[in-house]
Amino acid sequence: MEFNKFRIRSYEGQSDRAQVEDLERRCEVGPSESVFLFTDTMGDPICRIRNSPMYMMLVAELDNELVGVIQGSIKVVTVHGHPPKDLAKVGYVLGLRVSPQHRRKGIGSSLVRTLEEWFTSKDVDYAYMATEKDNHASVSLFMDKFGYTKFRTPAILVNPVNHHCFQISPNIEIARLKIDQAEYLYRRFMGSTEFFPNDIGNILRNKLSLGTWVAYFKGDIAWGDFGSDGQVPNSWAMLSVWNSGEIFKLRLGKAPFSCLVCTKSWWLIHKIFPCLKLPTIPDFFNPFGFYFMYGVHHEGPFSGKLVRALCQFVHNMGAESKDESNCRIIVTEVGGRDELNHHIPHWKLLSCPEDLWCIKALKNEGTNNKFHELTTKTPPTRALFVDPREV
Numbered sequence: 314m315e316f317n318k319f320r321i322r323s324y325e326g327q328s329d330r331a332q333v334e335d336l337e338r339r340c341e342v343g344p345s346e347s348v349f350l351f352t353d354t355m356g357d358p359i360c361r362i363r364n365s366p367m368y369m370m371l372v373a374e375l376d377n378e379l380v381g382v383i384q385g386s387i388k389v390v391t392v393h394g395h396p397p398k399d400l401a402k403v404g405y406v407l408g409l410r411v412s413p414q415h416r417r418k419g420i421g422s423s424l425v426r427t428l429e430e431w432f433t434s435k436d437v438d439y440a441y442m443a444t445e446k447d448n449h450a451s452v453s454l455f456m457d458k459f460g461y462t463k464f465r466t467p468a469i470l471v472n473p474v475n476h477h478c479f480q481i482s483p484n485i486e487i488a489r490l491k492i493d494q495a496e497y498l499y500r501r502f503m504g505s506t507e508f509f510p511n512d513i514g515n516i517l518r519n520k521l522s523l524g525t526w527v528a529y530f531k532g533d534i535a536w537g538d539f540g541s542d543g544q545v546p547n548s549w550a551m552l553s554v555w556n557s558g559e560i561f562k563l564r565l566g567k568a569p570f571s572c573l574v575c576t577k578s579w580w581l582i583h584k585i586f587p588c589l590k591l592p593t594i595p596d597f598f599n600p601f602g603f604y605f606m607y608g609v610h611h612e613g614p615f616s617g618k619l620v621r622a623l624c625q626f627v628h629n630m631g632a633e634s635k636d637e638s639n640c641r642i643i644v645t646e647v648g649g650r651d652e653l654n655h656h657i658p659h660w661k662l663l664s665c666p667e668d669l670w671c672i673k674a675l676k677n678e679g680t681n682n683k684f685h686e687l688t689t690k691t692p693p694t695r696a697l698f699v700d701p702r703e704v
């Protein structure tokens with residue numbers, strides 16, 4: 314039978330690159346009826362995993378043709394209730410694609426199984442993956458066939474960058490942190506956040522990480538003291554920025570005609586009536602770059618305002634960026650029903666209110682009870698650290 318002929322092997326950069334890119338193009342992932350963002354890996358199919366501590370890409374080959382791919386990465390994160398010290402090794406499954414002509418022949422399943430075997434050989438405790446909740450094929454494969462359980466539904470928030478810079482309130486101070494200072498604050502204030510990466514220092518030191526900033530109200534604290542002596546202002550917020558556009562680009566896929574018309578006419582109005590100062594809608598139909606805001610944390614009664622100011626600051630960074638990354642949108646992902654949603658400016662049209670995260674315990678002994686707690690007792694509203702390397 315035909316489905317016995319394919320073989321699963323490791324990706325080989327030189328010889329497989331072109332075929333993998335072609336496969337990606339033929340497998341655009343997204344709901345057919347609505348607007349979605351398509352990724353362009355710019356000749357480097359493993360760009361989405363190569364910054365992780367350990368990674369693997371597998372391909373399925375049939376008669377010298379690549380008909381499927383999958384990627385995986387491994388790291389150590391905080392998982393509540395997992396001994397010792399709430400740290401667990403997790404394997405992230407991403408980029409599963411099977412050529413449309415070869416689906417329902419068990420190729421997707423073989424790729425997932427082989428990746429899980431690699432995770433197990435590396436002593437991974439949990440495998441997890443994220444998908445659109447409307448992607449029935451993917452949800453059925455992972456949940457029904459492989460026993461993954463719904464874990465979280467964080468929201469992906471997307472905001473366009475326009476040419477006008479925001480005026481940040483003169484009462485608010487925004488300061489850049491040194492990497493060591495940022496690592497200290499993250500470990501102290503977000504260290505117990507679900508999925509907080511134990512190698513946060515590697516993320517902050519990566520060249521794609523553009524920096525970490527804090528915002529606080531002027532006069533609330535002398536800047537030099539921030540955090541280091543245990544003192545923080547009553548209200549404060551912090552976030553870091555990752556230049557995702559440096560490694561891959563996005564473009565709008567399958568945009569409905571009405572959206573195209575709306576965008577074009579907006580441009581026209583903007584051109585004719587510049588004095589109206591309407592926000593410009595960027596060109597989303599050609600590949601463009603984006604910044605990913607990660608590690609968004611806030612504390613205090615007025616910290617929502619500070620989060621908004623930091624987002625405006627990042628927007629202005631994007632608007633002023635002259636590099637090749639061509640930043641046209643700012644993206645972030647926050648825990649489901651998180652109050653942060655109200656403070657982070659975003660467009661509903663481009664955002665995804667519920668990204669479905671599913672998880673599976675790979676070790677049977679000892680971890681099962683903990684796993685049950687993780688998937689049933691963890692409140693879905695609890696903050697989640699979304700690793701910029703996995704975007």
Ligand SMILES: CC(C)(COP(=O)(O)OP(=O)(O)OC[C@H]1O[C@@H](n2cnc3c(N)ncnc32)[C@H](O)[C@@H]1OP(=O)(O)O)[C@@H](O)C(=O)NCCC(=O)NCCS
Nearest residue numbers: 409410411416417418419420421422444449450451453454
């Ligand atoms: C999802 C995808 C990888 C599945 O690949 P595949 O090779 O067809 O999967 P398999 O043949 O191994 O199917 C395994 C199981 O997945 C489920 N499944 C696969 N396609 C399905 C579909 N169209 N509808 C419902 N369930 C489906 C079924 O449970 C199936 O088991 P069954 O055949 O015994 O009923 C493929 O459809 C694809 O590339 N889709 C586009 C990219 C994508 O959505 N990737 C997932 C992103 S996380």
